[in-house]
Amino acid sequence: MSLRSYPPLEKWDDWTELESVAWPKRVERHYMLVPTTCFNCESACGLLAYVDRETLEVRKYEGNPEHPGSRGRNCAKGPATLNQANDPDRILYPLRRDGKRGENRWSRVTWDEALDDIASRIRHAIAGGRPNEVMYHVGRPGEDGYTERVLAAWGVDGHNSHTNICSSSARAGYQFWMGWDRPSPDHANADVILLISAHLESGHYFNPHAQRVMEGKARGAKLIVFDVRLSNTATHADHWLAPWPGSEAAILLAIASYIIGNNRYDREFVRRWWNWQEYMARHPERSEGSQPTRSFAVSAAQDDVSFEEFERKLRELYAPYTFEFAEKESGIAAATIEKVAELVASAGKRLSTHTWRSATSGNLGGWQVARALFLLNALLGAIGTEGGTFPNGWNKFVPRPMYMPPHPPKWNELTWPDEFPLSCNEMSFLLPHLLEDGRGRLEVYFSRVYNPVWTNPDGFSWI
Numbered sequence: 001m002s003l004r005s006y007p008p009l010e011k012w013d014d015w016t017e018l019e020s021v022a023w024p025k026r027v028e029r030h031y032m033l034v035p036t037t038c039f040n041c042e043s044a045c046g047l048l049a050y051v052d053r054e055t056l057e058v059r060k061y062e063g064n065p066e067h068p069g070s071r072g073r074n075c076a077k078g079p080a081t082l083n084q085a086n087d088p089d090r091i092l093y094p095l096r097r098d099g100k101r102g103e104n105r106w107s108r109v110t111w112d113e114a115l116d117d118i119a120s121r122i123r124h125a126i127a128g129g130r131p132n133e134v135m136y137h138v139g140r141p142g143e144d145g146y147t148e149r150v151l152a153a154w155g156v157d158g159h160n161s162h163t164n165i166c167s168s169s170a171r172a173g174y175q176f177w178m179g180w181d182r183p184s185p186d187h188a189n190a191d192v193i194l195l196i197s198a199h200l201e202s203g204h205y206f207n208p209h210a211q212r213v214m215e216g217k218a219r220g221a222k223l224i225v226f227d228v229r230l231s232n233t234a235t236h237a238d239h240w241l242a243p244w245p246g247s248e249a250a251i252l253l254a255i256a257s258y259i260i261g262n263n264r265y266d267r268e269f270v271r272r273w274w275n276w277q278e279y280m281a282r283h284p285e286r287s288e289g290s291q292p293t294r295s296f297a298v299s300a301a302q303d304d305v306s307f308e309e310f311e312r313k314l315r316e317l318y319a320p321y322t323f324e325f326a327e328k329e330s331g332i333a334a335a336t337i338e339k340v341a342e343l344v345a346s347a348g349k350r351l352s353t354h355t356w357r358s359a360t361s362g363n364l365g366g367w368q369v370a371r372a373l374f375l376l377n378a379l380l381g382a383i384g385t386e387g388g389t390f391p392n393g394w395n396k397f398v399p400r401p402m403y404m405p406p407h408p409p410k411w412n413e414l415t416w417p418d419e420f421p422l423s424c425n426e427m428s429f430l431l432p433h434l435l436e437d438g439r440g441r442l443e444v445y446f447s448r449v450y451n452p453v454w455t456n457p458d459g460f461s462w463i
């Protein structure tokens, strides 16, 4: 939702509106409009708090037109923030457990008592050489890394995230491609938008992305959605594909094969940006019909013959991923996949793509979904282009903290167990099991916008 017009910035200090309940009298209300952020999902849209200048109460929230992501528009949860601020059942004071865990006996304590108790436990753990017994477990940070800075300043390697039950697989797929673990698609300027899951209604950065997807569609972009559900997003799609869960990568590989087999890829982009020389150095065996007259050393960067040999290999590698193969894996008709493949190929550098959780987190090996999806951008050269997909941070301003203390020279087995050296994020879902196995103990555990009992599949282990 959005307002048709917004209070102009220069009037935010003293904005006048008529009191609606006083109608038909024209009673004026004076407001300070204070920018704030909605915290009801990870999009972090901008809000304006309408603070009554007389009572200093927040009377309502509306969108902040100056916010670069949400641009004044919010979903219904944004203005509903007022309900949270005024909820009569909101938590007003701390409770301390009296009895044994699970006995449900609590007593009210003051904030000073609660903070002294927690702080002294943290202090004793650190002073006693047990910094790994302090852990901060976060779902939605929303604080630009502030807590991580505090932990580092304490010398505690205690940051734990929820990422391994969320976006870790997608991040891995992107990281291996480009060294950045997030994509930033330019949906608004794309000719073809390819989404895996329901970004218009519930995906990561839902509202800001949804706005750009709709702008792209208004420009004439075609929308392709892979989603097992007929989501609201899928209802807006030109092509909705509901593959069998876990088979998304097979379809993406078939599209890649089509692009490669029909020479629809951006040859100069691939030659310049792919590390094909390293690939050829590691796979010196010749493809069928090639002339074994050249060395494929890394130094052969500008060697046309070597690149052509690489192209032959690429065709050979992807040839098995036919539309029929994808149909067998996914249940989507080969003819439908072919239509979608042609659409993707026609996008050229204006292909914006995105996957985050859903198919990547819900399936074993889901990271290959992100990897196969970004392969399409890498083939078409639709990376860092108008209407393409950017590595996150390339096309937006990300303020850095003024000072980040060095990471403490400690290793925390509870978050990064040795036996998983390739994990991309903290192995957070193992925490209760590592504790049960005696791999460590916790003196202070605090979670933020994360409820593992509710969120994790084995929630009760966390109690």
Ligand code: SF4
Binding pocket: 038, 039, 040, 041, 042, 043, 044, 045, 070, 073, 074, 075, 076, 077, 078, 079, 206, 207, 208
């Ligand atoms: S999309 Fe809705 S809930 Fe999420 S931050 Fe924006 S206004 Fe809040």
